Each structure stands twice: as structure tokens, then as C-alpha cells.
Amino acid sequence: MRRAIFPGSFDPLTLGHHDIIIRGITLFDEIIIAIGKNADKKYMFSLEQRMKFIEEAFKGQPSITVKTYQGLTVDFCKKEDASFILRGLRNPADFEFEKAIAHTNRKLSEIETVFLLTSSGKSYISSSIVRDVIRNGGDYTGLVPTSVRK
Numbered sequence: 001m002r003r004a005i006f007p008g009s010f011d012p013l014t015l016g017h018h019d020i021i022i023r024g025i026t027l028f029d030e031i032i033i034a035i036g037k038n039a040d041k042k043y044m045f046s047l048e049q050r051m052k053f054i055e056e057a058f059k060g061q062p063s064i065t066v067k068t069y070q071g072l073t074v075d076f077c078k079k080e081d082a083s084f085i086l087r088g089l090r091n092p093a094d095f096e097f098e099k100a101i102a103h104t105n106r107k108l109s110e111i112e113t114v115f116l117l118t119s120s121g122k123s124y125i126s127s128s129i130v131r132d133v134i135r136n137g138g139d140y141t142g143l144v145p146t147s148v149r150k
Contacts, residue, residue, distance in 0.1 A: 001030065003030045005032050012144055013057060015122050015145060020086065044131050086113075
């Protein structure tokens with residue numbers, strides 16, 4: 001079974017994340033969306049809200065599950081018997097950052113990182129931009145799945 005972990009904070013889930021997950025499921029038998037817990041990070045949405053956003057966005061998709069984890073992503077991959085990490089790339093800066101993490105993960109374990117380019121119409125969307133739009137009362141509905149709009 002080709003199982004991939006798609007890690008992130010998903011604060012909140014965006015249409016960019018959604019795009020990568022939907023396209024990624026054509027490559028893998030199962031994708032585990034892994035919400036990382038970081039006690040030092042200030043989140044806009046609670047862990048429970050973020051899980052709900054994701055579960056609702058992918059309900060009816062039995063090959064997509066949502067879990068939380070703490071610590072190294074490669075350790076979570078081992079625990080879940082996943083051989084791949086799925087990551088989305090929006091721009092060259094993402095590539096450089098993700099490449100360094102992928103090389104480190106490869107050094108720590110046998111995990112392979114698979115990169116998908118975000119679709120061009122969604123490449124500008126990031127969770128931090130969405131949070132800023134929300135904080136400032138802007139219309140964020142075109143940036144997130146329906147489950148986040150409620």
C-alpha cells in the first residue's frame with residue numbers, strides 16, 4: 001500500500017492544500033493529513049476546529065484520514081507505516097525550504113518526499129494570507145474550502 005503523510009498546521013485549510021490532497025490521492029492508496037501540534041505556536045483556529053474543517057472537506061473520501069501528531073514527521077511516518085511525505089510547492093522559495101527538509105528527512109529515515117506544484121490559480125494562497133484577510137474583515141471565501149467558510 002502506498003501511504004503518504006501530508007503534514008502541516010492547516011490554520012486554516014486552504015484551497016491550495018485541498019488541491020494538493022485531491023491530486024495526491026490519485027498517486028497514493030491513502031493519504032493521512034497530519035496536523036502537527038506545536039505548543040509554542042499561536043493558532044487562529046483550535047486543533048478541534050482545524051480537524052473539523054479537514055474532516056468535513058474530505059468526508060466521503062475513505063482513502064483520506066486526519067490525525068494529529070507531535071515531534072518529527074519522519075517518526076510519525078514510521079508509526080503510521082507511511083513511505084512517503086506529500087508536499088505542495090507554490091513558488092521557488094517553497095522549493096528551497098522544502099528541499100532542505102526533504103534532504104534532512106531522507107538522512108533521518110528512508111522516507112521519500114513527493115512534491116506537487118499547486119495549480120496556478122491557487123499558487124498565491126497561503127494560510128498566513130488567509131488569516132490576515134480574516135483578521136482584517138476581508139472576504140476569504142474564495143481562498144478556503146466550504147468547510148472553513150461556515
